[in-house]
Amino acid sequence: MRPLAGSYLPEFFHEDHSLPKPSWSKDMRLLFDQFMKKCEDGSWIHLPSYNYTLFQRSQDISAFIHAYLPTASKLINEEKLLQAKIFTRNFEDGLGFEYVMFYNDVEKRVVCVFEGGPYLQGMPGCLHGGAIATMIDATVGTSAMIAEGIVMTANLNINFKRPVPLCSVVLINSQLDKIEGRKLFISCNVQSVDEKTLYTEATSLFIKLDPEKQV
Numbered sequence: 001m002r003p004l005a006g007s008y009l010p011e012f013f014h015e016d017h018s019l020p021k022p023s024w025s026k027d028m029r030l031l032f033d034q035f036m037k038k039c040e041d042g043s044w045i046h047l048p049s050y051n052y053t054l055f056q057r058s059q060d061i062s063a064f065i066h067a068y069l070p071t072a073s074k075l076i077n078e079e080k081l082l083q084a085k086i087f088t089r090n091f092e093d094g095l096g097f098e099y100v101m102f103y104n105d106v107e108k109r110v111v112c113v114f115e116g117g118p119y120l121q122g123m124p125g126c127l128h129g130g131a132i133a134t135m136i137d138a139t140v141g142t143s144a145m146i147a148e149g150i151v152m153t154a155n156l157n158i159n160f161k162r163p164v165p166l167c168s169v170v171l172i173n174s175q176l177d178k179i180e181g182r183k184l185f186i187s188c189n190v191q192s193v194d195e196k197t198l199y200t201e202a203t204s205l206f207i208k209l210d211p212e213k214q215v
């Protein structure tokens with residue numbers, strides 16, 4: 001695999017949460033296997049996923065925040081930061097966000113296979129809109145990070161077109177449309193596994209963080 005331009009890899013590796021678990025549904029496992037097959041010729045890449053944030057050492061967190069988020073750094077309790085974890089990866093297996101992402105470098109696409117568990121309910125029997133938004137943000141955010149490294153979501157515009165059934169598997173398809181200076185434009189849709197139902201459409205704007213600027 002050639003190095004991904006601007007990609008950021010965490011320094012410490014723990015358990016990869018994007019691998020099959022007994023709690024995964026049959027659909028989830030099937031799609032995982034299909035995408036892993038597509039990875040064999042190198043056109044797609046399986047993206048590992050961990051439950052911690054970018055850094056594990058306090059001095060690394062501190063250096064990052066002071067460099068990229070100096071305004072926020074004044075309000076952050078660095079001791080508490082050591083307990084920080086990625087919120088999509090901290091439910092018990094099968095109850096919250098179960099997902100795995102794949103990346104196609106030629107097409108600049110990230111696809112996320114996602115199953116929202118019973119703790120993500122909004123309307124009865126349906127996935128909470130915030131949970132959908134979270135996974136869209138994570139998917140387009142991954143695409144932006146692969147392209148340009150340290151980025152933040154500036155705008156996320158979502159149209160919820162059909163309710164997503166709780167505990168069903170969906171495909172989140174994201175596409176990097178263009179990069180203009182520090183701005184990355186990424187679009188996205190959420191579909192049923194059989195691609196017959198378009199649940200959600202979204203567009204996003206990510207900004208590459210500039211350490212010279214005081215954010």
Ligand SMILES: CCCCCCCC/C=C\CCCCCCCC(=O)SCCNC(=O)CCNC(=O)[C@H](O)C(C)(C)COP(=O)(O)OP(=O)(O)OC[C@H]1O[C@@H](n2cnc3c(N)ncnc32)[C@H](O)[C@@H]1OP(=O)(O)O
Pocket residue numbers: 004007008009047137138139141142145146151152153154155181182183205207208209210213215
């Ligand atoms: C082997 C594989 C490796 C794979 C590696 C993958 C690892 C994956 C790991 C984990 C992935 C997880 C991914 C999760 C993702 C989650 C991300 C979030 O949730 S981020 C939290 C929510 N977002 C905020 O809190 C931002 C708050 N906003 C800000 O801090 C600033 O507004 C910021 C940084 C976004 C921009 O501020 P400025 O000062 O740097 O830049 P200015 O000058 O304001 O804007 C730059 C340009 O962008 C336009 N712009 C900015 N905001 C805009 C907006 N909302 N709408 C339209 N244009 C906007 C401006 O007009 C300007 O444009 P002109 O250069 O003049 O053309």
